[in-house]
Structure formats: C-alpha cells, structure tokens
Amino acid sequence: MxxxxxxxxxxxxxxxxxxxxxxxTLIKSDSLHENFFEALFHSPQQLLRAIPSWLKGxxxxxxxxxxxxxxxxxxxxxxxxxxxxxxxxKVDGRETYLVTAADQSIADNVVSxxxxxxxxxxxxxxxxxxxxxxxxxxxxxxxxxxxxxxxSAADLPIWEAxxxxxxxxxxVRYARQLREIGIExxxxxxxxxxxxxxxxxxxxxxxxxxxGLIFVPLLLGHIAxxxxxxxxxxxxxxxxxxxxxxxxIINDLADLEADRAHATKRFRAIAAGRISVLTGFLASILMLxxxxxxxxxxxxQFALSVAVYLVLTLAYSLRLKRYALLDVAVIGALFTxxxxxxxxxxxxxxxxxxxxxxxxxxxxLALAKRHVEAMRACSxxxxxxxxxxxxxxxxxxxxxxxxxxxxxxxxIMLLFLALDARVTQVYHxxxxxxxxxxxxxxWLQRIWLASHRMDLHDDPIVFALKxxxxxxxxxxxxxAFALAL
Numbered sequence: 001m002x003x004x005x006x007x008x009x010x011x012x013x014x015x016x017x018x019x020x021x022x023x024x025t026l027i028k029s030d031s032l033h034e035n036f037f038e039a040l041f042h043s044p045q046q047l048l049r050a051i052p053s054w055l056k057g058x059x060x061x062x063x064x065x066x067x068x069x070x071x072x073x074x075x076x077x078x079x080x081x082x083x084x085x086x087x088x089x090k091v092d093g094r095e096t097y098l099v100t101a102a103d104q105s106i107a108d109n110v111v112s113x114x115x116x117x118x119x120x121x122x123x124x125x126x127x128x129x130x131x132x133x134x135x136x137x138x139x140x141x142x143x144x145x146x147x148x149x150x151x152s153a154a155d156l157p158i159w160e161a162x163x164x165x166x167x168x169x170x171x172v173r174y175a176r177q178l179r180e181i182g183i184e185x186x187x188x189x190x191x192x193x194x195x196x197x198x199x200x201x202x203x204x205x206x207x208x209x210x211x212g213l214i215f216v217p218l219l220l221g222h223i224a225x226x227x228x229x230x231x232x233x234x235x236x237x238x239x240x241x242x243x244x245x246x247x248x249i250i251n252d253l254a255d256l257e258a259d260r261a262h263a264t265k266r267f268r269a270i271a272a273g274r275i276s277v278l279t280g281f282l283a284s285i286l287m288l289x290x291x292x293x294x295x296x297x298x299x300x301q302f303a304l305s306v307a308v309y310l311v312l313t314l315a316y317s318l319r320l321k322r323y324a325l326l327d328v329a330v331i332g333a334l335f336t337x338x339x340x341x342x343x344x345x346x347x348x349x350x351x352x353x354x355x356x357x358x359x360x361x362x363x364x365l366a367l368a369k370r371h372v373e374a375m376r377a378c379s380x381x382x383x384x385x386x387x388x389x390x391x392x393x394x395x396x397x398x399x400x401x402x403x404x405x406x407x408x409x410x411x412i413m414l415l416f417l418a419l420d421a422r423v424t425q426v427y428h429x430x431x432x433x434x435x436x437x438x439x440x441x442x443w444l445q446r447i448w449l450a451s452h453r454m455d456l457h458d459d460p461i462v463f464a465l466k467x468x469x470x471x472x473x474x475x476x477x478x479x480a481f482a483l484a485l
C-alpha cells in the first residue's frame with residue numbers, strides 16, 4: 001500500500017476539525033507566485049497600474065493580484081494525498097476548513113471548485129493570515145482544538161498548539177520535534193521525483209538538435225574544417241541553446257493553465273509542480289543573461305540576431321501563436337534565424353537561395369503540426385482548438401498551404417542547383433547534388449502523410465530524429481553531398 005492510502009486520522013477525536021493550508025500543502029505550488037505570473041503574462045498593463053498598491057504590504061499585494069487576474073482553481077497542481085485525506089475526513093463526519101495566507105477570493109474559489117470544505121479563510125487585504133496571525137485566528141474560531149495540515153517553518157507554532165499535526169512535504173523534518181512535545185503526527189513526504197530528469201525535460205535538451213542549423217552555413221560555405229570557425233560556432237550554439245531553453249521555460253509559465261488541461265503537457269515539471277514557477281522564472285533569467293553575455297563576446301551581429309530571435313519568440317509565446325497562419329510564418333522565420341546566426345557568426349555572405357528555401361521548408365513543417373492538431377480536433381467533433389487561432393474545419397486550407405510551401409522549397413532547391421554558378425565552381429561532381437531535392441521531397445511527403453493520418457505525434461524535426469526512414473534518407477543525402485565534393 002502507498003502512503004496516501006495508509007494515512008488516516010482515526011487516532012484523533014472526530015469532533016476535531018481538519019484545517020488545511022493551501023500553498024505547498026493542498027497544492028504543490030505557491031498561489032502568490034502563480035497569481036503574479038498569470039497577471040504578468042496575461043494582464044501586464046493592469047499589473048503595472050497596480051504597482052502603487054504593492055507598497056501597502058503583502059496582504060494588499062495578494063488582494064491586488066487576485067483582482068487583476070485571479071488564478072483558475074481547476075488549473076492548480078493539487079496534492080492527491082491531501083485530497084484523499086480531506087475526502088476521508090468528510091466520510092468520517094469530520095469538518096474540514098481551508099485556512100490560508102492566500103487572498104480570500106482565491107480561498108473561496110478553491111473551496112467552491114473542490115466542494116470538499118465546510119469553509120475557507122484567507123488574507124483580507126490588510127492582514128496577512130500567516131504564522132502567529134493564523135494561529136490566533138484558529139484558536140479564536142476552534143477553541144476546542146483542531147488538526148492542522150501544513151508544510152513550512154511558518155506552520156511550526158500552529159502545529160505546536162494543535163491537537164494533531166499533518167506534516168506535508170518539507171514539513172516532515174519537524175516530525176521528531178513535535179513528537180517530543182507530545183503532538184500526534186501524521187506525515188506526507190515529498191513526492192518522489194528525479195530533479196535532473198525534470199530539469200533536462202524542462203530545458204527541452206532534445207530540442208537543441210534544431211539549433212544545429214547554426215552549423216549549416218559552415219558546411220555549405222566549406223569552412224567546416226576550420227578549427228576556429230567550428231569552435232566559435234560551437235560556443236555560439238551553446239549560448240543560443242541556453243537562450244532557447246530559457247524561452248521554453250517562459251513559454252511554459254505563460255501557458256501554465258493550458259498545459260495543465262492538456263493530456264500530456266500537464267506532466268511537465270513546472271505544470272505538475274515539481275519545479276516551482278518562481279524557480280523556473282529565475283532559472284530562465286540566469287540562462288538569458290549568460291547566453292546574451294556570451295553572444296556579445298562572440299560577435300555583435302550574432303548577438304543582434306539572437307536578440308531578434310528572443311523578441312520574436314517571446315512575442316510568439318505571449319501573443320502571436322493565437323493568430324492563424326501568422327504563427328507558422330513566425331516559426332519559419334525563427335528557424336531561418338538560426339541559419340542567419342551561423343552566417344553572421346562566421347562573416348559569410350547571405351545566400352538568398354538558402355534563406356528562401358529555409359522559410360518555405362520550415363513554414364511547411366510548422367503547418368504539418370497545425371494540420372494534425374486540426375484533424376484530431378475535427379475527428380473528435382470539437383468546435384475550436386484551445387490556444388490556437390485555427391478551427392478544426394480549417395484542415396483543408398492548412399493542407400493546401402502546407403503542400404504548396406513544401407513544393408516551393410523543392411523548386412527553390414532545383415533552381416539553385418540549375419542556375420547558381422557557384423555549384424559547378426565548388427562541387428566537382430554536381431550531378432550528385434540532385435539527390436538532395438529528391439530526398440527532401442520524399443521526406444516531406446512522408447511528414448505530410450503522417451500528419452494527415454494523425455500519426456505525427458511530435459514536432460516534425462523531433463519525429464525525424466526518432467524515425468529510421470527519415471534517418472536513412474538523411475544519410476543518403478549526406479552521402480550524395482560527399483560524392484559531389
């Protein structure tokens with residue numbers, strides 16, 4: 001049996017109410033931090049106008065944030081063990097209350113959503129209900145005694161005065177101290193997790209493969225054998241990858257509510273509460289600072305292109321991804337910017353052929369991902385696609401745009417091979433290069449077939465790295481380039 005099922009309150013008088021804290025106890029996160037980032041990403045103008053009220057104290061800050069944009073209670077990462085404990089208490093006829101330092105409106109919304117509490121008390125805008133203040137309120141309202149479930153050092157005086165204690169997460173460290181003074185204790189330990197795995201997943205290390213486009217200009221410019229060029233580009237790759245990972249975290253913070261409602265994204269470390277929103281935000285700031293600092297040291301134009309990428313990707317995360325077709329155009333531009341970074345980092349001339357191919361190619365891949373989303377929504381009879389500007393019935397339009405842009409990318413490759421004089425100057429056997437557009441054409445058809453059949457579960461680039469057929473096609477194209485040289 002797991003600890004959740006073993007935990008009960010049978011040893012306590014059933015006339016004693018169960019009082020539960022919210023932050024870190026009933027939920028795995030902090031409602032104040034969640035409320036702040038919800039307001040920051042979705043109501044920034046109102047948040048700025050509310051700054052003067054922040055100076056009135058913590059309770060006033062909580063009230064202001066809740067009024068600017070209150071967090072949705074169904075989107076909070078609840079601790080299942082506590083929910084089971086509360087349900088068990090209700091079955092036993094025990095009264096249950098939510099008493100928290102969070103704003104009263106948030107406490108009321110949570111109680112209304114869960115329907116498992118007999119009442120709620122929170123901070124009221126003038127008094128922050130935490131520590132000794134919470135204890136005073138509890139003693140005045142439950143003079144006969146109470147059982148208290150909490151998680152932090154601030155709860156210690158409350159546990160010491162309670163008739164029984166439920167220690168949650170980091171609060172279990174006080175179990176021995178409380179037992180020594182005669183307090184009956186029950187514990188719910190920290191959730192088992194792998195912090196390294198959580199962070200690697202949150203940073204999307206597997207997505208760094210996309211940043212390998214920075215090396216493409218080195219290969220096409222035939223300077224991949226130069227040690228300094230490879231070293232400089234490798235450092236630029238790492239710096240940019242840190243920045244890209246930081247934007248992934250910021251995107252997760254901005255999409256927190258939607259991710260928690262998603263079938264798979266709700267298991268992400270931040271969405272599930274294994275990494276706090278504050279820790280995630282601070283980590284993203286540190287990575288941004290490190291990445292931008294290294295970019296400035298490497299090359300001013302490289303740093304400029306990174307800044308353009310950063311502005312564009314943040315605009316995409318916060319607003320542009322909600323606009324149909326504009327979102328995929330931005331994705332195409334973001335991929336193309338990676339190639340631009342490799343060019344400016346090594347002072348290479350811009351190739352209109354390469355850049356125009358890149359825009360069309362990645363525009364098509366972005367549409368393939370939107371197409372499968374529309375097809376799935378359509379098959380399930382949905383009226384809209386949450387968080388997107390598309391309707392399920394848009395799939396024929398997406399299919400048309402996607403296939404036409406895929407074809408355009410192939411035509412650009414063929415025109416380059418046929419018309420650009422540098423092809424015959426650089427390559428000794430240029431006929432082998434025609435394998436490339438053939439291979440890319442076959443691969444794009446494979447991607448679009450998988451998308452239309454709703455078999456495309458990953459980003460197309462990630463799909464290619466896992467797909468044996470895609471890897472085989474890539475190997476054939478690479479061999480053709482080698483033979484052409």
